[in-house]
Amino acid sequence: MSTDPDLRRTRLVADAYRIADDVLFPAASDVDRTSSVPASHWTTIAEAGLFGIAAPVDAGGPGLDFAQVIEISEVMASGCLATAFTWLQHHGVVIALATTANQRLRDELFAATVAGRLRAGVAYAGVVPTPPRMRATRVDGGWRFDGHAPFVSGWGIVDLLQISARDVDTDDVLAAILPIQQPPDAITVKPLHLGVADATRTVSLAVTGLVVPDDRIVSRVTLDDFFANQNTGIRINGTLPLGVVRRCAALLDVGGHPHAARAVRDRTGRVRAALDAGMTDAATLIAARADGAQLAVDAAATLIAAEGGAALLRGAHPERLAREAAFTLVAASRPQLKELLVDRFSAPPAARTP
Template sequence: MTTDPETRRTRLIEDAYRIADDVLFPAASDVDRTGEIPSSHWTAIAEAGLFGIAAPEESGGPGLDFAHVIEIMEVMASGCLTTAFTWLQHHGVVITLTGTSNDTLRDELFEATAAGRLRAGVAYAGVVPTPPRMRATRIPGGWRFDGQAPFVSGWGIVDLLQISARDVDTDDVLAAVIPLAPAPAAITVTPLHLSVADGTRTVALAVENLVIPDDRVVSRVSLDDFFASQNIGVRINGTLPLGLLRRCAALLDISGHTPAARALRERGSAVRARLDSGVTDADTLISARADGAQLALEAAAALIAADGGRGLLRGNHPERLAREAAFTLVAASRPQLKDLLVERFSEG
């Protein structure tokens, strides 16, 4: 890849569109049917440099603006939601390694992770509720993690797991990056068989007496700071429904329903603007995220209506996209978002 910064950034965006349209989308129905993401997907994404898009320039990354990172994520979601959702988890680990004060761990993992030679996932949902599902207890030389992580994607696909827990004494949130080859014996894995995006290899984890040495800890923040940082994650997750909207609109164009496609894109632009403005306002962000999920459902419904009976055939794009739109109602969600969606869908 070229070393000229501007050319490199332009090439990343162009390659995201190319991979989404020419590699991911043509295989999306097979991925949905088989529950398997081809290894060639990961190779193409790594060769294009798309595992490192969140890394700043001073760390050796491309230094993309946040808006361009969001654009790439949205485009990738339009290609194959299963692949994109699994790939999205990786960037949280890249960001954490970039900002960690654990220089040794950063030196060990950052380059390979940003390049996609090591793939990473996250398990932080256990610290979101109160009381937390995942707890950390101080022991000599490290920490003991105990609890549950109810929804972890990429098991068997990722090489590293960033797992978070709340300190039982202070309620601070600790995050550690651990290797999964082999998986620690202290982790019990229960596969979750999803009706859509099953290729994400999502599992529930039960953790008992998982010893984390201090040298695997990448961050420790207060609970307030942890929740303040979650707005970025919610904004990133907002790329999923808008990616599905992009694909639905493109297929409506192909079927001759250009006015409908145009109207959906205009509505998507308005949701995107509200998501962007909500990064500093949690209430606005959650409302916009709900708007995006609703719009994805409506876009998929429009596509099914346009396609007629064929749209209901198992594995056809409209049917799959409708199930994927439902996935965005709950994937990487928050209690506030779920409550808002229940309220909206139950209104007369």
């Protein structure tokens, strides 16, 4: 890859479009049917440098601005939602390693995660509810983790897992990065078979007496700071429904429905602007995230109506996209988002169009 920073950033964005349209989308139906992401997908993504898009320039990364990260994420989601969702988890670990005070852990893992030689997943939802599902207790030389992580994606795909827990004494949020090619006996894994994006290899984890040494802790923040930083993650997760919408609009164009495609894209622009505007206000951001999920459902329904009976055949793009739109209603959700969507979908149609 070129050493010119501007050219490098331009190439990353261009490669995301190329990979989404020429590699991921043509294989998306097979990924859905087999519940398996081909190893070649991960190789292609790594060779393009797309595992390192979140790495800051002062850490050797490309130094993409946030808008470029959002664009790449949205485009990748338009190619294959299962691949993109699994890949998306990786970037939180890259950011954690880039900013950690644990220099030894960074030296060990950062370069390999940026290059995609090591793939990473996350399990932080256990600290979101109160009381938390995952707790950490101080022990000699480290921490004992106990609890439950109900949905963890990438099992058997990722090499590393960033697992978060709340300190039983202070409620601070600790995050540890662990190798999981051979999970420790303290972690019990229950596979979950999803009706959509099953290729994410999502599992439920029960953690009992997992002792994590201090040298595996990547971060410790107050609970307030943890929630203050959640807007970035919510905005990134907002790329998932808009990725589905991008693909629906493209297929509407191909199918001879340009006016419908244009209307869907116009709504996408409004939702995207609202997501960006909500970065400094959690309530606005959640409302925009709901708009995006609602739009994905509407766009998939538009595509099915446009294509007719053939759209209902198992494995057809519209049928899969409709299930993927449903996935975006609940993936990486929050209680406020769930309540808002329930209210939206139960309201009269005129009151619910974003």
